[in-house]
Amino acid sequence: MFERFSREARDVVVRAQDEANKLGHEWIGTEHLLLAALHHPEQPGAATLARLGVTPASCRAAVAGVLPGAGEGLGPQDAEALRAFGIDLEEVRRHADESFGEGALDAAPGSGRTKRGRGRAAGPVTRHIPFAARAKKVLKQALREAVARKDRGIGVEHVVLGMLRCEDNISLAVFSRLGIEPGVVRELVLDDLRSAA
Incomplete structure (x- = not known):
C-alpha cells in the first residue's frame, strides 16, 4: 500500500x-x-x-x-509545588546539569530523547x-x-x-x-x- x-x-x-x-x-x-x-x-x-x-x-x-x-518538562507549577516541600527546583536542575550533563532533567524517561554527557553532542535520539x-x-x-x-x-x-x-x-x-x-x-x-x- x-x-x-x-x-x-x-x-x-x-x-x-x-x-x-x-x-x-x-x-x-x-x-x-x-x-x-x-x-x-x-x-x-x-x-x-x-x-x-x-x-x-x-x-x-x-x-x-x-x-x-x-512533551512537557518540569515547569513553574512544579517548581511551586516542590518549593512547598523545601525543594528548590533551580538548585536541583543546576546539580543535575553538573552531575549528568546540561539538560539532564529535560529528557522525559521513556521518551527516546536523551541528552548526552559532557563533550558529546546533545539532541533527540530517534527510535x-x-x-x-x-x-x-x-x-x-x-x-x-x-x-x-x-x-x-x-x-x-x-x-x-x-x-x-x-x-x-x-x-x-x-x-x-x-x-x-x-x-x-x-x-x-x-x-x-x-x-x-
Whole structure:
C-alpha cells in the first residue's frame, strides 16, 4: 500500500514518527499524523485545515491538552509545588546539569530523547515507534478514500479525509479543542477537491 502514497503523503507518515518522538510518546497515533499533515499546508486537505486556522502550533497545544504531560518538562507549577516541600527546583536542575550533563532533567524517561554527557553532542535520539491501531485505521481509510474517488495515488488529502472519519476519543478530543467538526470539515475538504478538479 505504501508504494501508492505520494511523496508528501509518505512524508506525513515518516514525520508522524518525529512528532511522536518530540512529544515523548511511545506510539504513533492519529494526533501525530494530523501534526505531520499540517507541515504540508499547500496540499489539499491540509490546506483546508490551514484555511480554517489550524496550525502545527495550535494542533500541538490541542494534543498536549488531550494528553497531559506530553512533551512537557518540569515547569513553574512544579517548581511551586516542590518549593512547598523545601525543594528548590533551580538548585536541583543546576546539580543535575553538573552531575549528568546540561539538560539532564529535560529528557522525559521513556521518551527516546536523551541528552548526552559532557563533550558529546546533545539532541533527540530517534527510535522506531509502533503505529497505534487507530493510526493504522486512518492509513487504511486513506486507501479507501483514494479508491472511492478513483484517484491513482494516496495523497495528503486522503490521509486527512481518513482522519476526519476517526471516532476514537483521542481524535475527537483533539478535533474538539481545535474547534473542528469532523463531518463539516470533511465536506469542506471534498468541496475543495471538487473545485480543484
